[in-house]
Amino acid sequence: MSGTQADSTAALAGFVRRVRWYRNRLRAMSAGEVAHRVREMARRQVSARRLPSSVTAFDPGDMALPEWPGLAEGVGGLAAGTRLMTQWAAHVEAVRAGRFRFLGIDWPEAASPGEPPDWHLDPATGRRWPPDAWCFDIPYRHETDFGDVKNVWELSRLQYLQPVAAYAVVAEDDAAARLCLDHLSAWIDANPPYRGVNWPSMIELAFRVVSIIVIVTLLKARIDAALRRKIMRALYQHGWWIDRFPSRFSSANNHLVAEAAALCLLGSLAPDLPGARRWRTQGRRSLEREVLNQIAPDGVGREQSPAYAALTLEWLLLAGDLGRRTGEPFSGDYWRRIARAGEFLKWITDSTGGQPRIGDDDDSRVIGNGMASEDTINSVLGCIASACGESALAPPVPTAHLRNALFPAPVPDRLWPAGMRHFAEGGYTVDRRNRTGGVPDHLLVFDHGPVGYLSIAAHGHADTLALWLHVDGRPVLIDAGTYLYHAGHAWRDHFRGTVAHNTLTIAGENSSEISGPFNWARKAGARVLALDDDPERWSVTADHDGYLETHRVRHQRRVERTGAGRFRLTDSLTGAPGDHRVEIGFLVSPHFRVEASGTGFVIRDEKATALSIRHDGPLSGWVETGRTAPERGWHSPGFGVRAPAPRIVFAGELTTGTPVVFGLSVGEGQP
Known part of the structure; x- marks a missing residue:
């Protein structure tokens, strides 16, 4: 050709x-x-x-730079954290040397020290997104000649400059300060409004607004009049664009929260900008509404993704904290809902500070410590404990972070909830136990909730009735992860699909029908049929209608605790009589090996057995790892990264009404 x-x-x-x-x-x-x-x-x-010249050629005159109350003092207080300062120092040297790595991808090194990166370069392909094209004319969702647009957006969030500014002010390093401001100035020069790929997504502008405010708050004394005017012009152009193209209707998820928070922050801290008063008022009103819309009364994030719940909560925390510091506090309902979200996150946090990676997780955060993937959920949970004055919400493992400049790190709470908790509105049942009688501590999460939030459920997966299990603070039965967004194509579908999750699929079909990287043609509806909340021998029975239209049956799963570290799973199909080709999969962390044992499998490492699975039913079991055509046995430990992982699969013909029973035993005991 x-x-x-x-x-x-x-x-x-x-x-x-x-x-x-x-x-x-x-x-x-x-x-x-x-x-x-x-x-x-x-x-x-x-x-x-x-475009109005009042926007493109906005003259801020003598308008003052925004200053985040308490941020500079808080950063100064972090100086005692030598580990954090060491981390920041290494980060500054990487930026100075032009070594950029985001989302598992390396950018080409700069030709000379301190040189800003190419803001339009796609590091996955080496191609440049068109820098002069009208932003809405760039079909970034559908391009095949580029890698995922998130790569170039990640760089242009300018979050990597936040710790550079923090280090500069704490270490009194003028060279680091100049490096930071030179990069900020270069970004503004290379990205005129509203040209290029860095302008069509309003949430990206919201991230950048916060980065700029953090930078100028910390380095205000080093910014001359010309740069001050350039920065204020850029901030106004960002705020005007966010205000002009808000996320609404089916897009009103975490994007709406980010945009509202950015406008609230910008309107509060730069009150002389045109429209600032309205931005502040409307932003606050939106946040007061959305905290109740996007966080369920039981604390579960409506997007059915702990990572996106943490991102939404970080935006809410930043705006709420600023309100307190400026004498305009948010309502009690606002803070109570944030605290309930902290409760849920604490319940699904294991003994080493990890959580099941349910739904999408793309390493997004508002305040950044550097370029590497971060333990954002744990850190945000600590911020919630600090902001809400609830020490019991503190995570078990401390995570030193730039966020602690605003939210002092709480004392780690080594005690965590124990027992069973049913989150009815959010759609999860959680069982977590401390080590006892030779049985290691463990965390089990069962999903019987909606696919996601709003009509497109953008960040949910087809994981209805899936479960996740951590043992001794280590993921054992895992989520496949996210991998890629727009550039993922068939792989994006796989990682969102049912076969990638710990549940049942019929004929290899998804329980919810995918119709794009952030959309669904049909979503499974789950319901709880029975609940026994006895903390020692609880049980939950739920089903979903994802296969009702195509196969005239529902998938029903019963999960019950039968003893210390022991669980029974019973899967069946209810509805029209018939035989169906099914798979029931259990994706295992690649840090363990899987061995056949009798009618089931044992999952262990070099030290001990983590989990035994026994099967009683008409299906045949085997292990598959890194299979293609069709894809089976893969996981994504971080955005942009794909690796093989063992998948235990039980497959065969299943007759309607016939139960398939699995016994799960944590540790060395037999199921």
Whole structure:
């Protein structure tokens, strides 16, 4: 095939993907949202033709830079944390040397020390996103010639400059301060409004607003008049754009919280900017509403992703803390709901500070410690304990972080909830136990909730009735993870799909039908049929309708605690009589090995047995690792990373009404 033919084929494929995406997106929209999208499209077209000079050439005059109350003093107080300072010092040297690594991908090293990175370079392919194109004309969702757009966005969040600024002020390092400000100035110069790939997503602007405010708060004394005007102009252009294109309707998830928080922060800290008063007022109003919308009364994040719950909570914490510091506190309901979210996160936190990676997890955070993946959930949980004055919410393992400049690190709480807790609104049952009688501590989570939030459930997975298990603070039965977003294509579908999760699938089909990287054509609806909340011998029976339309049956799963460290899982199909080809999978952490044992398997490492699984039913069992066509036995330990992992699978013909029973035994005991 010639180059021209290949280009034509790629262009056609891209066009087909765009058409399919718009079709599927429309299916998820209400009539009101369709009208909103039409108006939004009109605003985009008007903006492309004519932007007000009051925005593009905004003159801030002598307007003061924003200053985050308490941040500089808090950063100074972190100086005693030598480990954190050592980490920041190494980070500064990496930035100075031009060594950038985000999401598992290395950027080309800078030609000379201190040189800013190429803000439009896709490090996965070496291609450059068009820097001068109108931002809404760049089809970043459908491109096949580039890697995931999240790569270039991650760099342009400018979060890597936050610890550079913190180190500069604590170490009194003028060279580090200049390095930070040079990079900030270079970003503004290379990204004129509203050109290039760094402008079409409002949540990316929200992240950048916070980064800029952190930087200028810490380095205010080193910013001259010319740079001050440049920064204030850029902040106004960010705020104006976020305000002009808000996330609404099916997009009103964590994006809406981020945008509202950014406008609230910017409006509060830069009150002389045009529109600042309205930004502050509307941002606060949105946050007061969304904390109740996006966090269930029992504390579960509605997006069905602990990582995204932590991200949403970080935005809420930052805005709420600023309100306290400026004499405009948020309501009691606001803080109570945040505290309830902390309770849920504490319940699903194991003895070493880890959580099941349910739903999407892309390493997003608002305040950053560097370029590497971070233990964000643990850190945010500590911030909740600090902000809400509830020491019992403190995580078991301390995580030193730049966030502690605003939220002093609480004393680690080595005591955690024990027993069984049923989160009815959020849709999880959690069992966690301390080490006792030779049985190691363990955490089990059972999912009987919705797929995700709003009509598109963007960050949920087809994991209905899945379970996760940690033993001795180590993940054993794991979630497959996320891997990639827009650039993932078939792999994105796999990692969201049912076969990648610890549940049952019929004929290899997903319990919820995928229709794009952040959309669903059909979502499984789960319901709890029976609950016995006896803390010692509890049981939960739930089912879902994900296969009702295609196979005329429901998947029913009963999970029960039968003794110390022992559980029984019973899977069955209810509905129309018939035989169905099923798989029931258990994805195992690659840090363990899996060995056949009788009618089941034993999961162990070089030291001890973590879990034994016994099977009683008509299915055959085996282990598969790193299989392709079809994909089986993979996990993603971090965004952009894919690796094999052993998957225990039981498969065969299952007749409606026939139970499949699994005995699970934690530690050395027999199930």
